[in-house]
Amino acid sequence: MSTPSLLSAEGLTKAYGKTPALRGVGIDVRPGEFVAVTGASGSGKSTLLHCLAGIARPDEGTVTYAGEPLHRFDEERLSELRRTEFGVVFQFGQLIPELSALDNVALPLLLAGRPRAAAQAEADAWLERFGVRGQRELRPGAMSGGQTQRVALARALVTEPKVVFADEPTGALDSLATEQVLASLVHATRETHTAVVLVTHEAQVAAYADREVRLLDGTTRDASAAPVTPTEATR
Ligand code: ADP
Ligand code: MG
Secondary structure: OOOOOOOEEEEEEEEEEOOEEEEEEEEEEEOOOOOEEEOOOOHHHHHHHHHHHOOOOOOEEEEEOOOOOOOOOOOOHHHHHHHOOOEEEOOOOOOOOOOOOOHHHHHHHHEEEOOOHHHHHHHHHHHHOOOOOHHHOHHHHHHHHHHHHHHHHHHHHOOOOOOOEEEEOOOOOOOHHHHHHHHHHHHHHHHHHHHEEEOOHHHHHOOOOOOEEEEEEEEEEEEEOOOOHHHHHHH
């Protein structure tokens, strides 16, 4: 029996002017599943992630979240969805430099109207899960790259989204910090049954996922499918 997908896309295409970024991409993400999107630089990974997260609209094709096509959402409902159901982390965590780690993580809850004490208690629990509670008073500039990304993940998860989208979240980290960040991410999202869509070009990172979806020049290929032949790759 197969679980219905939480997030799926079919036939996505998108071009930037004359540059095609996606040329027919499909993907399926089930609740709680960790999917790695891999592929060379320029293969369309970030564009796909942005389309799935409702940050960008595809030219053609459909992204469906919890049974409803995203193109039916107006901007207001889309931003509501992004705030409540989705969490996003990029290569550089985009933490607010003036705020402590604790306040960065508490912020989404404060914006959602949660009282400060409750928001901070939740934020503390998430910092603890990611092993950075000891850094709670530090501003991003005073933390290591790995600590910063763990705080960014804590901030993405504090609202308990159904899906976390991460674009090369460990791209700027050494391999030890990468392992630590990914191990915390896997542990935390298993516990909360949060799905993860993680973009990476590194095999070490993709190895943490339940499944890998490979992009080649803007098209998807299942990594478990037959290897791509040179003629196919250059077509
Ligand atoms: P990846 O994340 O796998 O490196 P991207 O989705 O960033 O791939 O890019 C896919 C293709 O689209 C590349 O050819 C890239 O140069 C192009 N592209 C991406 N973003 C833009 C943009 N904002 N303007 C023009 N071209 C872009
Ligand atoms: Mg990219």
